[in-house]
Amino acid sequence: MSYPPDPNNPYGQPQQPGYGYPQQAPPAAGYGYPQPAAQPMYGYPPVAPQRMSMPGLMVTARVFLFIIGAVQVLITAGLLIGAAGAKKVANEHTTGSDTAIFGNAAASVLLVIGVVYLLAAVLSITLGVKFGSGGPATRITTIVYGSIALLLGLGVLISSITGGAQSQVAGAAVGAGFGVGIGVLWIAICVLWIAAVTTRDGVAWFNRPRY
Missing domain, CATH: 1.10.287 (Helix Hairpins)
Incomplete structure (x- = not known):
């Protein structure tokens, strides 16, 4: 005649869950238990965002902005040199003479135009640089x-x-x-x-x- 195993017997066989014994769920992850690492979905590796490349027409326009800016700088230099020369001629003649008046007027006009070209050159080069960002x-x-x-x-x-x-x-x-x-x-x-x-x-x- 067999007897059921004594649960208090330390030398007995370990209890196996079966009929009449509730299954014990594994401990839930929480405080004191490590969180399971999230696994990426199979076949779907993480994709980094792709950087957009500048369109070809914009690249051409950007090159022309730099070229025009450089030409405007050269024109500015020529106008400022001309203004300095006209001012020198005006200073070499008597104040109030036609040559002095014409020289001062020409120097003023060339200086104003030179400043306008300088501002245009700065704008052209700045726009060319800003095309990238x-x-x-x-x-x-x-x-x-x-x-x-x-x-x-x-x-x-x-x-x-x-x-x-x-x-x-x-x-x-x-x-x-x-x-x-x-x-x-x-x-x-x-x-x-x-x-x-x-x-x-x-x-x-x-x-x-x-x-």
Whole structure:
């Protein structure tokens, strides 16, 4: 005749859960128990966000901004040198004479134009730099800058065509032709600036998320 095992017997066999014995759940993770590490889903490794590359049209516009900025710096230097020369000529003549008056006026005009070109050079180079990291404000500034420059280019083109048509002097005709070429080139560059930042790729570039 068999007897059930004594639970208080230290030499008895360990109790096995079975019929009539409730299953014990493993201790829940909490204070004093390590948390199980989260495992990534099989077949779905973590994907790092990809950096967007600058559109090709914007790269071209950026290069032209740097080139135009460098040319504007050279023009500024030439205008300031001319202003200094005109001022020197004015100082060498008697105050109130026609030469002195003309020299001072020419120096003032050249100085003002030189300052304008210097500010334009700073803006061109700054926009070129900000193309890499700027946002919507850079895009809007480029549109305004390109629009104003486009109007100036149209003015140069129209005045060159009108002056060349009315002039009968060979030298003036050559100068008018040069002005027409400069005007057409400047208008093309301004259109490139505006188009680069108003196309869908340009808008997406300036609105891209920053990481």
